[in-house]
Amino acid sequence: MNILVCDDDREIVEAIRIYLENEGYTVLKASDGLEALQIIESQPVHLIIMDIMMPHMDGLRATIKIREEASIPVIMLSAKAEDTDKIMGLNMGADDYMTKPFNPLELIARVKSQLRRYTTLGSLEFRDSVYQTGGLVIDDESKQVTVDGEEVRLTPVQYKILRLLTANAGRVFSIDQIYAKVWQEDAYGADNTVAVHIRRIREKIEINPKEPKYLKVVWGIGYKVEKL
Amino acid sequence: MNILVCDDDREIVEAIRIYLENEGYTVLKASDGLEALQIIESQPVHLIIMDIMMPHMDGLRATIKIREEASIPVIMLSAKAEDTDKIMGLNMGADDYMTKPFNPLELIARVKSQLRRYTTLGSLEFRDSVYQTGGLVIDDESKQVTVDGEEVRLTPVQYKILRLLTANAGRVFSIDQIYAKVWQEDAYGADNTVAVHIRRIREKIEINPKEPKYLKVVWGIGYKVEKL
DNA sequence: CCCAAATCTTAAGAAATTCTTACAGCCTTA
């Protein structure tokens, strides 16, 4: 389990690191929100402990960004004890918060609580580097996709969509959700943009695109990759 | 959204009720753990706020019981502020805790935070989970319905109706209620739209639609899915 | 056993969603 600790105060980061590593977690460090985002994109992170007040990009805004891209549980740290701060953090997507100074045992308890919840519910996160369902295999490190051992060349957008669906095989994603996850949550395109990409992916990975084996549509709801 | 507030102090329950109802939640009340369990078994509860110290069955033991039977988020209330208590509560399955006295705004924030975890994007009526009664299983994540292990393909409306009835198995819903919940409309004319959908669902999930095993009619009242 | 009210059944047209194809703009690469 990788836990990202994000705080500009190195002493606090170090203290937290010791407690977490004592419990067997792997600790990654970041000193501001931008750095945190970079780390999240480059390696699997299962939980984030984040300070609200930081230079460059503050913790709240970083949390929002993180929420847009992956649902990783976030525990916020706050130097202030004011309720308004707490509530803001929770409403903006944090799962829990603590005020500094905090009790180390309490920190551990909260981390465990969040991780238990997270593993129970299943995640949108890309925890492994290889995803598989039936004969469909996606190696996220080499960005290689194979169907029944045969390599398939996908374009970047196609790859992102298929990875999202395969990494969460069995789960249905609405067109809106796919759009939000694959593109930046900016403006909306034409309603059938995603449909066209789905069609193109099917042409490449399905034997018969009209009777898809992997990439299925759930009428009125969205698309999913079958869990095989 | 139904929230169960469980505390032996009636004043506190009443105070919490006011705050929650202000936010549009429906509040159910219980004065001890046993009562809480009874309520959970008799009607849908989406979140529980529970005091640790109570007569008959204390909050911690009640939480454990609840966790064994259903995964409903639990926010614990504690009169003591000691860390040991907090940690015990979290480790025993509570999702969050607060110490009395608490700030009402903080309570609301925590309630929302917990509910967000469990709700799907579409409707706020349901947690993202699996509903089952007898051989009928509905996986809300993959939107997959199976009867005796065999997959059944339902249309969006059919799925919504069956999910409503199965998620609240044993409870009878009038045609008006079904219409209101599924279509989100108050008005309901003199047509038999719901009846037609019921018929279609029966054709798919029942061996003999004329003698339904799951989807039964309660004459003059409405429909229900049998609790098996 | 009959009647009134409620539910069931069937089918067909209407409506909604997804699929398919084609094309133009853009970026990358040679």
Next chain:
DNA sequence: TAAGGCTGTAAGAATTTCTTAAGATTTGGG
């Protein structure tokens, strides 16, 4: 600069689902 591939958009086709209506059937009370 030209070629080739990627992406987003549009429009119509194809498919699936929803609603409505009318008649048949079932239920419970008298």
